[in-house]
Amino acid sequence: MDVSYPEHAVAFGAEVHAWLVANLPAGWFGDGFTMPAAARKRFFEEEWPKRMYDGGWICASWPTEYGGRGLDLMESVALAEEFARANAPLRVSSLGELLVGPTILRWGTEDQKQEFLPQILKGEIIWCQGFSEPASGSDLASLACEGVIEGDEIVVTGEKIWTSEAEDSDYIFILVRTSPDKPRHAGISFLLMPMRQPGVEVIAKPQPDGSRGFNKVVFTGARCPLVNVVGEIDNGWRVAMTTLGFERGTSATTGYHRFRTEREEMFESARRNGAAKDPRVRQRLAQSWIVTEIMRVHGYRSLTNVLLDRNEPGLEMTHKVFWSDYSQWSTKLAIDLLGMNGQILTGADTDVRPGSVGLGTRPQMFEYPASPLQQSFFFARGESIYGGTSEIQRNLIAERALGLPKGP
Numbered sequence: 001m002d003v004s005y006p007e008h009a010v011a012f013g014a015e016v017h018a019w020l021v022a023n024l025p026a027g028w029f030g031d032g033f034t035m036p037a038a039a040r041k042r043f044f045e046e047e048w049p050k051r052m053y054d055g056g057w058i059c060a061s062w063p064t065e066y067g068g069r070g071l072d073l074m075e076s077v078a079l080a081e082e083f084a085r086a087n088a089p090l091r092v093s094s095l096g097e098l099l100v101g102p103t104i105l106r107w108g109t110e111d112q113k114q115e116f117l118p119q120i121l122k123g124e125i126i127w128c129q130g131f132s133e134p135a136s137g138s139d140l141a142s143l144a145c146e147g148v149i150e151g152d153e154i155v156v157t158g159e160k161i162w163t164s165e166a167e168d169s170d171y172i173f174i175l176v177r178t179s180p181d182k183p184r185h186a187g188i189s190f191l192l193m194p195m196r197q198p199g200v201e202v203i204a205k206p207q208p209d210g211s212r213g214f215n216k217v218v219f220t221g222a223r224c225p226l227v228n229v230v231g232e233i234d235n236g237w238r239v240a241m242t243t244l245g246f247e248r249g250t251s252a253t254t255g256y257h258r259f260r261t262e263r264e265e266m267f268e269s270a271r272r273n274g275a276a277k278d279p280r281v282r283q284r285l286a287q288s289w290i291v292t293e294i295m296r297v298h299g300y301r302s303l304t305n306v307l308l309d310r311n312e313p314g315l316e317m318t319h320k321v322f323w324s325d326y327s328q329w330s331t332k333l334a335i336d337l338l339g340m341n342g343q344i345l346t347g348a349d350t351d352v353r354p355g356s357v358g359l360g361t362r363p364q365m366f367e368y369p370a371s372p373l374q375q376s377f378f379f380a381r382g383e384s385i386y387g388g389t390s391e392i393q394r395n396l397i398a399e400r401a402l403g404l405p406k407g408p
């Protein structure tokens with residue numbers, strides 16, 4: 001098996017790496033680098049988007065007529081891997097770049113493309129995703145948030161929950177029920193709705209480590225222009241399925257870099273405090289090496305599947321279950337390695353989870369002083385839930401990859 005990348009992708013990766021060295025804060029790549037949380041937040045919210053834009057890295061895989069660089073798949077992979085290796089945020093607004101932008105490219109009108117894509121590209125709009133509701137998560141098609149057409153607007157009333165980053169967002173891409181009398185998949189519309197207006201209330205739901213960023217959003221007669229419906233009224237289910245496809249298909253080879261970095265940190269921690277001499281700990285550390293290396297190979301397999309247009313069923317779902325299970329297991333191991341100290345909240349002002357991969361790409365402030373490891377431990381509990389729960393993924397693997405009959 002040859003897992004080397006083509007020459008042009010290797011050269012491109014080197015170009016990206018050189019840019020990262022020149023543009024990340026001085027000392028970033030050195031051992032023991034720290035940066036106060038407030039300075040870090042300021043740098044990545046204010047300075048980084050500008051640098052990313054000037055570097056041409058935002059939405060670099062989009063077509064050139066919409067401001068991207070038209071990168072091919074292997075260049076996109078090289079770009080994502082270099083950022084993941086450097087532990088630097090590749091996305092200014094991950095939901096904008098990875099989910100709603102590609103959805104607008106696929107389904108949007110020319111006017112929607114002209115209005116929204118340049119703003120996503122410059123990092124000017126922050127987006128949140130309004131799919132889940134208090135009584136509709138895995139069974140998303142049961143959603144009840146209502147959208148009533150009034151003149152040239154849709155009036156939205158209802159609740160969304162687990163809305164990541166809603167408190168910072170300018171827009172929400174939201175699913176609403178526009179035709180309650182139609183079959184449930186057929187009466188849903190996909191809207192691009194402004195958040196900063198009367199009738200939108202964001203209620204924070206702090207997490208166990210005190211991090212914010214998770215919310216309930218209540219709409220009472222909020223308004224969305226009709227021209228912001230994506231893919232026609234009542235066609236929102238098909239549009240949303242494209243969006244969820246983007247959500248699940250983006251991290252095949254980059255996730256490994258995050259887990260390898262965490263693995264090396266665990267090895268170092270076990271060497272330092274002597275835990276590495278305990279045979280039971282050694283077994284668990286060896287297991288972490290085995291699983292992360294399988295993850296690497298699985299990433300290559302998923303990539304090959306796309307490159308050769310093979311459409312081997314179940315690979316994305318297997319990947320999601322595999323990495324999220326491992327993440328929960330390995331963060332528990334890392335906390336165990338700290339012994340009783342793992343239970344004391346020891347973070348300082350300098351400790352902010354870098355959050356370069358996955359959903360939490362915007363640096364967050366924490367109310368309690370959890371260390372980065374403790375933050376990862378808590379965050380990992382949700383990884384088997386967002387983007388489709390592990391139970392649902394297993395159902396899909398059973399049906400699509402194994403050809404088993406549909407469950408009850």
Ligand SMILES: Cc1cc2nc3c(=O)[nH]c(=O)nc-3n(C[C@H](O)[C@H](O)[C@H](O)COP(=O)(O)OP(=O)(O)OC[C@H]3O[C@@H](n4cnc5c(N)ncnc54)[C@H](O)[C@@H]3O)c2cc1C
Nearest residue numbers: 129130131132136137138162163164382385386389391392
């Ligand atoms: C960190 C994080 C960020 C999130 N961000 C967002 C966001 O920005 N926007 C958004 O819209 N949503 C977001 N979500 C919500 C997420 O999409 C939902 O939590 C998820 O879809 C599950 O829905 P639920 O929580 O309602 O659980 P439910 O669907 O009620 O499921 C409860 C349990 O039952 C199991 N279950 C359900 N149906 C079946 C079945 N048919 N077979 C077997 N088991 C089943 C599930 O696996 C789960 O264990 C986020 C979630 C997390 C954890």
